[in-house]
Amino acid sequence: MGPHYLENFVQSMFDGIGGVKGKTLVVGGDGRYFNDRATQVILRMAAANGAAKVIAGQNALLSTPAASHLIRAMKTDGGVILSASHNPGGIDEDFGIKFNMANGGPAPESVTNAMFAPTKEIDTYYIWESTDIDLGTIGTSRLGDMIVEIVDPVSAYVDLMQTLFDFPAIKAMFAGGSRIRFDSMNAITGPYATAIIEDLLGAPKGSVTHGTPLPDFGGMHPDPNPTWAHELMAEMMGDNAPAFGAASDGDGDRNMVVGPNCYVSPSDSLAIIAANAHLAPGYAKGLKGVARSMPTSAAVDRVAAAMGMECYETPTGWKFFGNLLDDGRVTLCGEESFGTGSDHVREKDGVWAVLMWLNIMAATGKSVPELMQAHWDQFGRNYYSRHDFEAIETEKADALMAALRGSLASLKGQRIGPFTVEMADDYSYLDPVDGSTSAQQGVRVVFEGGSRFVIRLSGTGTSGATLRLYLEKLDTKSFDQDPQAALADVIAAAEQVIGISKFTGRTAPDVIT
Ligand code: ZN
Numbered sequence: 418m419g420p421h422y423l424e425n426f427v428q429s430m431f432d433g434i435g436g437v438k439g440k441t442l443v444v445g446g447d448g449r450y451f452n453d454r455a456t457q458v459i460l461r462m463a464a465a466n467g468a469a470k471v472i473a474g475q476n477a478l479l480s481t482p483a484a485s486h487l488i489r490a491m492k493t494d495g496g497v498i499l500s501a502s503h504n505p506g507g508i509d510e511d512f513g514i515k516f517n518m519a520n521g522g523p524a525p526e527s528v529t530n531a532m533f534a535p536t537k538e539i540d541t542y543y544i545w546e547s548t549d550i551d552l553g554t555i556g557t558s559r560l561g562d563m564i565v566e567i568v569d570p571v572s573a574y575v576d577l578m579q580t581l582f583d584f585p586a587i588k589a590m591f592a593g594g595s596r597i598r599f600d601s602m603n604a605i606t607g608p609y610a611t612a613i614i615e616d617l618l619g620a621p622k623g624s625v626t627h628g629t630p631l632p633d634f635g636g637m638h639p640d641p642n643p644t645w646a647h648e649l650m651a652e653m654m655g656d657n658a659p660a661f662g663a664a665s666d667g668d669g670d671r672n673m674v675v676g677p678n679c680y681v682s683p684s685d686s687l688a689i690i691a692a693n694a695h696l697a698p699g700y701a702k703g704l705k706g707v708a709r710s711m712p713t714s715a716a717v718d719r720v721a722a723a724m725g726m727e728c729y730e731t732p733t734g735w736k737f738f739g740n741l742l743d744d745g746r747v748t749l750c751g752e753e754s755f756g757t758g759s760d761h762v763r764e765k766d767g768v769w770a771v772l773m774w775l776n777i778m779a780a781t782g783k784s785v786p787e788l789m790q791a792h793w794d795q796f797g798r799n800y801y802s803r804h805d806f807e808a809i810e811t812e813k814a815d816a817l818m819a820a821l822r823g824s825l826a827s828l829k830g831q832r833i834g835p836f837t838v839e840m841a842d843d844y845s846y847l848d849p850v851d852g853s854t855s856a857q858q859g860v861r862v863v864f865e866g867g868s869r870f871v872i873r874l875s876g877t878g879t880s881g882a883t884l885r886l887y888l889e890k891l892d893t894k895s896f897d898q899d900p901q902a903a904l905a906d907v908i909a910a911a912e913q914v915i916g917i918s919k920f921t922g923r924t925a926p927d928v929i930t
Contacts, residue, residue: 421542423455427462427497428542430516433532434495434524438467443487443517445479445570446499447605447668448630449506453477455499455514457549464563465543471563474570477552478630480605480669482758482766483574485521489762490573495519500605500668503640507633522739522763571612574768578613581699581761582772586779591620595778596659599771600649603627603635606665609768618775624659639666641673641755641767642930643680654678660784661775665767670735671755672767674774676785682900682930684714684801687751689792690773691720694749696780697773699761706747708738711844711859712871712887713753716799723796732846732858733873735765740850753803753887755930790896797893800903804926805875806884806917814874814882817920821860821872824914828862833910836864844871862914867891870911886911886926901929 431437444459446452456477463471472491473479479487481498488496495518501511516524516532524532545561557566591597597620601607607628614620626648627635638645641664653662658677665672674681681689691707694700706727709717721728729747731737735758738750742760751757756765757773778784783791828841840863845856859873871887888904888911901908918924 418451423458424462424542424544425536425539426514427459428466429535429539430497430514430532431462431466432535433528434516436466437463437494439469440494441470441472441491442468443472443479443484443491443493443496444499445474445477445484445496447480447506448476448478448632449499449501449512449634449667450508450510450632451512452499452632453552455512456552458544459497460550460560460565461545461547462543464545464560468563470566472566472568473552475553475555475567478570478605478608480570480574480609480768482670482762482764482769483570483609485517485762485764486574486577487568488517488519489521490577493519498668502668503638503666503671505634505638506667510633517763520739520743520763522742523736525736525739571608574609575612575617577761578769578772581769582697582776583779584618587772587775588618590775590779591618595661596621597624597775598649598652598659598662599625600646600662600664601625601628602637602639602641602646602664602666603629603631604639604665604667604669605630606669606768609669610665610771613768613772634667641666641671642928643673644928644930646673649673649675650680661778663767663771663774666755669767670758670765672757672770673755674770674785676789679786679789681785681789682714682801683751683753683755683757684709684716684799685789685792686770686774687713687749687757688716688720688796689777689788690751690757690770691717691726691749692724692792692796693777693781694759694773697776700748700759704748705745706741708741708747708750710734710737710752710754711846711861712803712873712885713751714799714801714889715867715891716796716801717751719796719799729849732844732855737846737848737855739763740848744850746850753801793896797891798896800890800892800898800900802888802900802904803930804886804888804908805928805930806886806921806923807927808881809884809921809923811882813921814884817884817915817917818860818872818874820920821915825860828914833864833913834906836866836868836906836910839863839865862911864910868907870907872911872915884917884921886915886917
């Protein structure tokens with residue numbers, strides 16, 4: 418909000434993609450504070466920089482997956498998405514600007530580097546002098562020589578969903594009395610979920626809660642996990658819970674799925690979708706392959722092996738799936754951080770994941786707990802949990818990681834509690850499509866028998882460092898334990914190797930998912 422900051426940022430972004438002269442862009446965001454003001458500036462700067470056309474969501478709104486779809490469907494040169502994802506919004510909270518490429522996916526590092534370079538020397542930006550553009554009225558107008566097209570942010574996305582899922586079957590399930598709760602957390606999925614779940618699929622009015630996007634998300638922290646979506650969790654774990662519960666994040670790309678008294682971990686959600694996606698009309702031919710981020714549990718690997726599909730492991734971050742999707746190697750991707758999606762767009766997609774689950778329930782006639790049980794009976798259960806230690810002083814977090822990296826070479830073969838270390842490394846990824854390498858993507862310690870832990874510093878928080886510890890244990894016999902109890906010896910082994918309490922003074926995580 419400081420003088421010229423946004424303008425310098427946007428000009429550097431435009432310069433980083435070789436200018437926008439003659440190009441068509443999409444713009445929209447999750448409705449958080451500053452979303453509308455930033456859109457006005459971006460439109461005026463696009464006009465002054467010679468863009469041919471900008472397609473904007475009405476009232477500057479677009480979910481991240483809907484923006485990705487518009488970029489692709491309208492054959493544009495890319496798009497600007499205004500959001501800070503699952504981080505809080507408001508005048509003193511977070512705001513962000515992201516550029517997506519013509520394939521609809523996040524700009525790769527080569528492009529973000531090309532945008533960062535000019536920020537260090539920028540001395541000029543171009544902006545059209547005008548009054549505010551009317552963002553509230555659907556239609557076409559001009560800003561100088563540039564066409565501004567304001568579109569319904571929801572309709573194209575809804576059309577796409579109807580090509581992928583069996584809407585009549587899901588509608589029949591709701592007509593039969595099945596209840597759903599979708600918590601939009603006062604963020605962008607409200608209009609999408611209301612249009613699809615209530616208006617088209619016929620779930621009762623009020624099935625979508627917190628359905629109006631607000632600049633400060635009504636004070637909610639729109640991060641769909643059991644901690645921040647506690648209102649939904651309380652209802653789903655209580656008496657008379659609906660058959661299905663879900664929440665999404667600020668910009669609509671993440672999702673959490675819950676059944677009555679049955680929390681579904683994102684890793685399990687990915688595995689169940691992989692095993693059942695062929696039940697949805699858009700995926701009836703089967704999946705080309707699947708991909709998961711490295712810290713995501715190996716539950717989906719077991720499905721892929723049983724079904725004869727290729728399974729790729731990538732670093733954390735949706736951008737790493739882009740090449741695999743564009744190259745036709747995978748159809749389905751997912752991350753333990755509540756992200757699931759397919760090749761229908763180039764972003765993760767919260768509402769898509771919810772519709773996929775509803776389609777699977779409608780096609781099988783099984784409840785969420787029944788689907789989970791059947792899945793574990795067939796594939797075994799990868800008990801899984803993530804422990805987040807938030808706002809750790811950066812120096813302490815760096816010291817912890819440095820000491821751990823230094824100990825990796827000597828870990829192999831060591832006994833730690835009941836475990837023997839099979840492998841310990843700092844994960845490095847070689848992209849099979851473009852041959853690029855991404856190093857230092859997280860430390861993983863794998864024990865004999867399929868248990869492991871992974872630890873990495875996360876880049877998406879905004880104060881200090883977040884240490885994420887990922888814990889996993891395969892069990893092929895007993896499926897009814899509490900994950901924290903089932904993982905107790907892995908948790909203890911991780912603490913023995915890493916020394917989180919010694920380095921940070923923290924004895925318990927801030928968030929457990
Ligand atoms: Zn997000």
